[in-house]
Amino acid sequence: xxxxxxxxxxxxxxxxxxxxxxxxxxxxxxxxxxxxxxxxxxxxxxxxxxxxxxxxxxxxxxxxxxxxxxxxxxxxxxxxxxxxxxxxxxxxxxxxxxxxxxxxxxxxxxxxxxxxxxxxxxxxxxxxxxxxxxxxxxxxxxxxxxxxxxxxxxxxxxxxxxxxxxxxxxxxxxxxxxxxxxxxxxxxxxxxxxxxxxxxxxxxxxxxxxxxxxxxxxxxxxxxxxxxxxxxxxxxxxxxxxxxxxx
Numbered sequence: 243x244x245x246x247x248x249x250x251x252x253x254x255x256x257x258x259x260x261x262x263x264x265x266x267x268x269x270x271x272x273x274x275x276x277x278x279x280x281x282x283x284x285x286x287x288x289x290x291x292x293x294x295x296x297x298x299x300x301x302x303x304x305x306x307x308x309x310x311x312x313x314x315x316x317x318x319x320x321x322x323x324x325x326x327x328x329x330x331x332x333x334x335x336x337x338x339x340x341x342x343x344x345x346x347x348x349x350x351x352x353x354x355x356x357x358x359x360x361x362x363x364x365x366x367x368x369x370x371x372x373x374x375x376x377x378x379x380x381x382x383x384x385x386x387x388x389x390x391x392x393x394x395x396x397x398x399x400x401x402x403x404x405x406x407x408x409x410x411x412x413x414x415x416x417x418x419x420x421x422x423x424x425x426x427x428x429x430x431x432x433x434x435x436x437x438x439x440x441x442x443x444x445x446x447x448x449x450x451x452x453x454x455x456x457x458x459x460x461x462x463x464x465x466x467x468x469x470x471x472x473x474x475x476x477x478x479x480x481x482x483x484x485x486x487x488x489x
Contacts, residue, residue, distance in 0.1 A: 243441075246489070249467070304317060318354040338405075378425050
């Protein structure tokens with residue numbers, strides 16, 4: 243059966259002082275039902291691992307190559323060496339700010355798997371695509387192009403993050419979230435077989451808060467959340483974890 247996962251993406255936030263929030267979250271997080279993951283800036287991964295206890299630590303991106311002349315980039319092997327178990331790939335902010343294509347995400351995922359990392363591959367539509375009723379076409383193309391062959395329930399997590407809901411306070415209707423998550427599940431089962439497709443955790447991301455988490459986690463095929471701003475405070479993220487435990 244699929245494990246529940248509460249993943250926090252700190253984005254470009256956090257210095258060493260932020261580790262006190264991680265320590266507080268460790269004290270709050272005693273769940274046996276839900277896996278917890280925090281993805282801090284790469285500068286904090288090693289130190290975060292030292293204080294995280296049972297909480298997993300992940301990276302926010304990696305390069306497709308193992309090494310080389312790529313100033314400012316971090317390889318999957320480097321993340322693994324620093325203590326990471328996961329890496330977020332294909333986040334809309336990477337796709338938009340750095341012009342990442344599906345092919346780029348796919349190549350990075352292959353490198354991450356080779357390094358022994360679990361990939362959290364993000365998909366999502368823009369507001370104009372949603373309004374044009376193209377959501378499922380966009381999501382289907384991202385799934386096909388971004389996920390390499392060889393996916394399993396052990397090396398892949400898929401996160402649906404509608405771009406227009408990230409950090410805006412806007413949240414799709416529960417019906418809209420369910421339609422996309424059911425579609426993703428169907429596509430994974432069709433491509434990788436039911437045995438694999440049913441085991442890949444599906445996360446929702448986009449303005450998840452303690453006040454709406456319970457409703458979101460009740461939706462079909464939502465196995466957890468990829469949380470941005472609310473993961474920076476142990477009290478807020480702990481409340482989201484509690485809601486996921488109870489779902």
